[in-house]
Amino acid sequence: MNMKRFTAPTTREAMNLVRAAYGDDAVVLATKPCAEGIEVLAMEPEGLAKVQEIAARGAGPGTTVKQDVGTLGMSTLSFQDYVRERMLRRRQAELQGKPDPVMAVPAANPKPARQDSEAERQRRAQAQIAAMRAQRVDSATVRAPAPAAAPRSGSAAQRWQAAGAATRIEPQMDPSPRAVAGAPILSQAAPQPAPRQGPVAAAGNARDEARLRLRQPAEAPLRRNPPVLRDEVPSVPGIEPGDFGAKASRTERERADLMRELKDMKGLIEQRFGALAFMEKLQRQPLQARLAQRLLEAGFSPALTRKLVDACPSAFAAGADEQQWAQAVLARNLQLGATPLEDRQGVFALIGSTGVGKTTSTAKLAAHFAAKHGAANLGLITLDAYRVGAHEQLRAYGRILGVPVHTAHDRASLDDLLDLLANKQMVLIDTAGMAQRDSRTQELLQMLAHPSIRRLLVVNASAQGETLDDVVSAWRAADCEGVVLSKVDEAVRLGPALDTLIRHRLCLQAVANGQRVPEDWLRLSADELLQHAFKPRAESAWSKDGQDLQLVFAGSSAVLAAAH
Structure with a gap:
């Protein structure tokens, strides 16, 4: 096998x-x-x-076990008594020199025994049980002494029955909870003087005593109460239960603080080494240093300036210089609308901060659309109900164009007006001006969260670069249709506005460079805007030279590292 x-x-x-x-x-x-x-x-x-x-081949022992089970199946003997009886039977067979009655395979064919009917087996088992019970004595009876000279004649089964009759005691149930049910209890009796016996009788008595010791049941095990499971944890002396959570949270905070300090230290080291390496590069390459100075003079951020300087080639062809190369790169990265707004259809809402020119830009766009497609295809809605007489300005432009102006105070009225003006090719919505950090800004954005409304963010070109970044983030410019750049005529440097559009990848739809309606509504190309941004200016206190570059890049090391 x-x-x-x-x-x-x-x-x-x-x-x-x-x-x-x-x-x-x-x-x-x-x-x-x-x-x-x-x-x-x-x-x-x-x-x-x-x-x-x-x-x-090994079916013999199994047959013997089955016969024993059939015999003792309905008896009240315990399993320990059953095992002791089998051991006693083996010991008697060894003393008589006979084969093992348990392991020996019967020579005769066992089939007739198997063919006995069920009724006969039960009757035979009941007879044996009755004989066993008749041989038992009361538990209060003193154990009888073994016979002095047991006859050697007779079968082993007879001697086994005689020994069992002398030693088997009726079991009792101990009312104590520590006693096991069904465990036999032997009564203690006073010793009796045994008569004088010869050597043969003494040997027989010794064998009988050995058999009795084999038949004595083992001491009943003590019953233990089942363990009690409790949810509470035993408290440690001197430590409160809440101390573990407090210590764990304090350890986590300390670990988080340590990791944050390590990250800050790593970032600071990288920034300083990066700034030193960049300044060393500018000192070795005058061309890149001159380009960085021109970009900073035009108003571009240090982050975008460093990217351009790092990508700038060390030499140019004849007739080209670093400024022309930078203008070409910036023009490719400045996104412009493919179609003018006045030639498009749909619902447009102009949003932005206070005083950026939303109402004026709405009037300019409406005038251009009415001149091309007719005033009958135009609808005007105002949401500016915060300022006193704010809607009167748009109504004055509407009367000039011959277009009625509707006022919406909430989302429900806005939806009704949109349904009313659904047949118009273009619907313009003028909104109230709010600061980018005003809580009402988010309420206005939720009010304009209509599937058909497309938002246009109006940005002041004369604002600082940090302010423009804050405005773009607060008004969610990434979700808008595009940007309208207003007040270009007031901007001294156009670089911050163009830098914001390039870094945030926003689409420029139109440019407003004055108060006149509709003349100051332009659609400039990227080259025209960059030429305006790089136009030379007179010297002022804000002008930077080569010695100021190190101060600029050292002061904005965090921005440079993030951009790099």
Whole structure:
């Protein structure tokens, strides 16, 4: 019989190994998971026949056990008594020189015994049980002494019954909770003087005493109460239960503070070394230093300036310089609307901070659309109900154009007006001006969260770069249709506005460079805007020279590191 273990990552692979080793008729004995995956214990097909043959040869002891079980099935003997009786039977067979009655295979054919009817087996078992109960004595009776000279004649079964009759005591139930149910209790009796006996009788008595010791039941184990499971954790002396959570949270905070300090230190080191390396590069390459100075003079941020300087080539062809190269790169990165706003259709809402020119830009766009497509295809709505007489300005422009102006106070009225003006090709919505940090800004954005409304962010071109970044973030410019750049005529430097559009990747739709309606509504190209941004200006206190570059880049090291 050949058994073998097969291991594989999956059950399918393990069964393939078994099939390859023993064929399709292999016998699988067991499967279990292991470190390699699945372990299969299998043997060859001929091994099953060998197992059955071995089982057939060893059927003798099993037959004897079945007979004993049939005999004692309805008795009140415990399992310990059953085992002791089998051991006593073996010991008697050894003393008489006979084969083991338990393990010996009967020579006769056991089939007739198996063919006995069920009624006969039950009747025979009941007769044996009645004989056993008749041989028992009351538990209060003193144990009788063994016979002095037991006759050696007779069968082993008779001697076994005699010994059992002398020693078996009726079990009692101990009312104490520590006693086990069904455990026999032996009564203690006073010793009686035994008569004088010869050597043969003394040997017989010694054997009887050995048998009695074998038949004495083991001491009943003490019953233990079941353990009580409790949810509470025993408190440690000197430590409150809440101290563990406080210490854990304090440890977590200290670890977080340490990690934050390490990150800040790492960032500071990288910024300083980066700034030093960049300044050393500018000192070695005058061309890049001159480009950085021009970009900073035009109003571009240090972050965008450093990117351009790092990408700037060390030499140019004849007739070209670093400023022309920078203008070409910036023009490619400045996004412009493909179609003018006055030639498009839909619902547009102009939003932005206070005083950026939303109402004027709405009037300019409305005038251009009415001039091309007619005033009958235009609708005007105002949401500016905060300022006193704010809607009167748009109504004055509407009367000039011949277009009525409607006022919406909330989201419901706005939806009704949009349904009313659904047949118009273009509907313009003028909104109230609010600071980018005002809480009402988010309320206005939620009011304009209509599927058909597209937002246009109006940005003041003369604002500082930091202010423009804050405005773009607060008004969610990334979700807008585009940007209208207003007050270009008031801006001394156009670089901050163009820098914001390039870094945030916003689309420029139109440019407003004055108060006149509709003349000051332009659509400039990227080259025109960059030429205006790089236009030379007179010297002022805000002008920067080569010595100021180190101060600029050292002061904005955090921005440079983030951009890099």
